Amino acid sequence: MIDLFKYCPHCGGTVEKKAILDDTQLRHVCNSCQAIHYLNPKIVTGVLPIAGDKVLLARRAIEPRMGFWNVPAGYMENGEKVEEGAERELWEEANARVKNIRPHLIYSIAAIHQVYMLFRGDLVDATFSPGIESSEVKLFNESEIPWNELAFTSSAVCIKRHFENQKNNSDKVHLEHYIHTKNL
Ligand SMILES: [Zn+2]
Incomplete structure (x- = not known):
């Protein structure tokens, strides 16, 4: 599935999927403000x-x-x-x-x-x-x-x-x- 979550809703920065400490899943992390965005069903x-x-x-x-x-x-x-x-x-x-x-x-x-x-x-x-x-x-x-x-x-x-x-x-x-x- 195409990943449509490209921009941070907090600051508009670009997001990237990254490994987070103690998390089993890759998460969308903002490259500017570092906010972690959890996308769930x-x-x-x-x-x-x-x-x-x-x-x-x-x-x-x-x-x-x-x-x-x-x-x-x-x-x-x-x-x-x-x-x-x-x-x-x-x-x-x-x-x-x-x-x-x-x-x-x-x-x-x-x-x-x-x-x-x-x-x-x-x-x-x-x-x-x-x-x-x-x-x-x-x-x-x-x-x-x-x-x-x-x-x-x-x-x-x-x-x-x-x-x-x-x-x-x-x-x-x-x-x-x-x-x-x-x-x-
Ligand atoms: Zn941001």
Whole structure:
């Protein structure tokens, strides 16, 4: 992956990856002010809303993957709990609320430095509508899921594991990492 972190956010100086005493990783160090910049993965949080044998998906109105369907999710903000972030994203993308939110899938995509923390929750009522980042919001049962029109592999894994859980009457939490959708 191309290293896009080239300039120090403190002083604008150039940065270089260097070995730091007692650190196992190379770190970005500013050549001018010597500040050490720790770059760590981002957390994407989201919740799959459940209504009986159906789940609620949102069609993306923004890039990347505009027009594709997704489990409502987005980057966690500073100052919120991970489940609050999931509920906020659901509200922003689908104007929907869930209760009984519970952990469902921890999904690492090491190559792009993301960790998805996805929940399941029970849709509180049938009032939902597209938020500003969505063009459509819809309930799907398992046979209706648009598998070839899902935005991200995280959504495909999340939905698949949900229906498996539901068949097994289970709340099993799944720990997975990126695989190509064709191998699901
Ligand atoms: Zn600097």
